[in-house]
Amino acid sequence: MKNKNQILVCIDAHPKSNVLLRAAANKSRETGLPWGVLYVETPEHFTLERDARERILRLLTVAEEVGANVHTVEHGDVIGGIRNFIASAHDEGMPIQTLIMGQSSKEGFLNELKASLAERVMREVRVFSTGVQIVPLVGRQYTPSWFDRLQLKDIKLKEIGFALVSVALAYIASEILRMQVSGIGWTAQVHNVTAFFLVASIITSLRYGLVSGLVSAIAGFSTINYFYVAPYSGFGISHTADAVSLFVFLSSAVIISVMGGYNKAWTTSLARKEKRSQALYKVHRLASEASDRDGALAILYDELSRLLEMDIAFFLPPAMNPDALELVYPEQADLTPEDNKSLQLCWDEVRTTGLGTASRFDSIWRFEPLTTHNGEIGVIAIKVPLHIRLDSSFGRLLSALADQAASILERIELTKMMSESRMREEREKLRAMLLSSVSHDLKTPLASIIGSLSVHNRMKKAGRLDSETSDELIDTALEESQRLDSFISNILDMTRIESGEITFDVDWVNPEKILQNIKKRMRQRLLNHELVVNNSDASFEVMMDRMMTEQVLQNVVDNAVKYSPKGTKIMIRLCAENNGFAFKVKDQGPGIPEGKLEAVFDKYERLKQSDSQVAGTGLGLAISKAVMEKQQGSITVRNHESGGAEFSLWFPNMKSFAHRAKAKSPEKKTFGEGKKERNELA
Amino acid sequence: MSLDGTKIVAIDDTPSIRTFLRVSLEDEGAEFHEASTALEGLELCKKVYPDLVVLDLGLPDIDGLEILPEIKKIQPDNKLPVLVLSVRKARETIKEAFDKGASGYLTKPFVVEDLLEIIEEKLPCR
Secondary structure, eight states: OOOOOEEEEEOOSOTTHHHHHHHHHHHHHHHOOOEEEEEEEOGGGGGSOHHHHHHHHHHHHHHHHTTOEEEEEEOSSHHHHHHHHHHHHHHTTOOEEEEEEEEEOOOSHHHHHSOOHHHHHHHHHGGGTOEEEEEEESSOOOOOOHHHHHTGGGOOHHHHHHHHHHHHHHHHHHHHHHHHSOHHHHHHHGGGHHHHHHHHHHHHHHHHOHHHHHHHHHHHHHHIIIIISSSTTSSOOOOHHHHHHHHHHHHHHHHHHHHHHHHHHHHHHHHHHHHHHHHHHHHHHHHHHOOSHHHHHHHHHHHHHHHHTSEEEEEEOOTTOTTSOEEEESSOOOOOHHHHHHHHHHHHHTSOEETTSSSOOSOSEEEEEEEETTEEEEEEEEEOOTTOOOOTTHHHHHHHHHHHHHHHHHHHHHHHHHHHHHHHHHHHHHHHHHHHHHHHHHHHHHHHHHHHHHHHHHHHHTTOOOHHHHHHHHHHHHHHHHHHHHHHHHHHHHHHHHTTOOOEEEEEEOHHHHHHHHHHHTTTTTTTSEEEEEOOSSEEEEEEEHHHHHHHHHHHHHHHHHHSOTTOEEEEEEEEETTEEEEEEEOOSOOOOGGGTTGGGOTTHHHHSOTTSSOSOTTHHHHHHHHHHHTTOEEEEEEOTTSSEEEEEEESOEEEESTTOTTSSOSEEOTTTTSOSSEEEO | OOOTTOEEEEEOSOHHHHHHHHHHHHHTTOEEEEESSHHHHHHHHHHHOOSEEEEESOOSSSOHHHHHHHHHTTSGGGOOOEEEEESOOOHHHHHHHHHTTOSEEEESSOOHHHHHHHHHHHSOOO
């Protein structure tokens, strides 16, 4: 692999660090090499004042905007961080050709003696044949003042309390020791009590950081001075040995406190980062489950504000005006006019604005554009409270969050659009299929009728029509007319049932009467099939709409005729079933494929097949289902063990009588008995 | 008009359509053969080697438009005349039928005279 050199600029919180970025950008232009910006986040970062941390954030943002690769690494010290970074870049085949670093003017005697950071780095990175270009920076290298380091703003009473309690415990331990040891022995032991107080200091500073550590150091110092150093019960030091001892204690306690402070800041930052990455994962998982935009926004809002411990707000364009921006979640956000300017700028120029960016109108809000591959979809605003300690990766965290939120929102939007357009397509397809099916089903019987009659006419005129041919042609025309009639009735019925126009007129009906009517009505249709009626031992009266039930039964029988070979039997059984009554219609056809048993009642099912199915009453079964449901009954189908399909029309309310003992002494009454006998079902 | 000895295969899944086709064409003297599916029709054509085929499009197994080129192939140089009889009247469908070699296209419903007229037109000189 060909090595690809790059230029790296190392920045810190120096007020003039932007000079470094410019130098690096120029160098990159001259050499045509890509450039990157490195910030090493040491524990000291967390002791920087807010302004300095914001400056770093801003520099990194600017660098990213002008095309640099931005890297932040965490390391115990700056030199180690730089060395590790350069080493890994070297290993990855993208060695750093030039490292640009700033060097502030040296002030003071001590600083004159000390090798500058840049010089030390130069020695470290020589092995990687990286050239170091040093850019002099006017003004003092920023170092946090002692006051800043103390971070007095962040002190909690509990931490001070812990410091004082630990010193009190050390005092008690010392007093117990004093009681155990004789007077002369005690004098010799006095210097050892400092050890107790030192332990208290160490524990406090490790646990609560710098300030508590210093408090415990001072409290310990005072306690030792007051109780254990002559003059006793008073401040002041009489012996040199005591002075040395106290000085050793104080300096150890302070050093430990400072180190504890670093340690505390470091572990806090690690814990926070760990928490963040877990929370990010959780946010992603939860928001991905949301099915609509508002749900996703609510989840994102809850999770992100909990994760960041900051107020956030989502601004998205309203549906009607894609160029404008409005607050969509939560309902309110306290933006000042200045904030609104930043928000608008963010939206208009698709870049991060507000806090921690170059273009800030003195805002405590930060605005991140929500962008996806398809462009900008909105803005997320984050209110960064003043006490928050910004770490250098904060900006990138927010960008990452914004990206994640954007992609989730976009996914939801796309899913919605897709399902809408799919539904539209599906509807359109069904409409087209319905049209083509209806026209096929109407035109085919018509074609037969017109064809047959025209042949009849022609042959008759030519004097060649014998009576047998005439019958055949007329029968064909008649049969097809009936089919056409039943198809048209079906379409009209379906429409009327669906629109609720048909009212049902239910009454006690003898189902055998229905069968007789069917036989009469379908005589023509049943020329090639034998209809076998299998009466049960009892006779029945069933609550049903006579006309509509006849229609259903006719549809089912018609279906059986259509799908079973000529000369086969169609068997109808009347029986009591499940506390109700059922017609069972069985044919000797091929049956119905298992997966289609439900689908045969779907009015669209037949439409989905080609228009070549046995023409005629394609909607018959769908209508039958609607009719049966309107009568509180049901229609089902199964494949019979002996072959063929068996349809079952079930009615809930019936009376049954001993065979041939109609209307006398009912043997069994179902729950339908005693109900109002005429019942209007809409 | 006489179709004496003309072998005609009708492929249509509707029995009543086949019935009146049979009655009228036999009355004109044609030798009539019928099939209710595309594949059955193709086999029949290979067997009887017809002078003319009347073909429905909405067939239960294969769409008429797909089987049409196969039927055409039965005579050398794709010369077998095929008349399409269908309820489909979309311009694109008709164009596709002609592109695939249909000799004529009659939309259903039609009177028998229309059919006989178009048969006379499309049948090669005998």
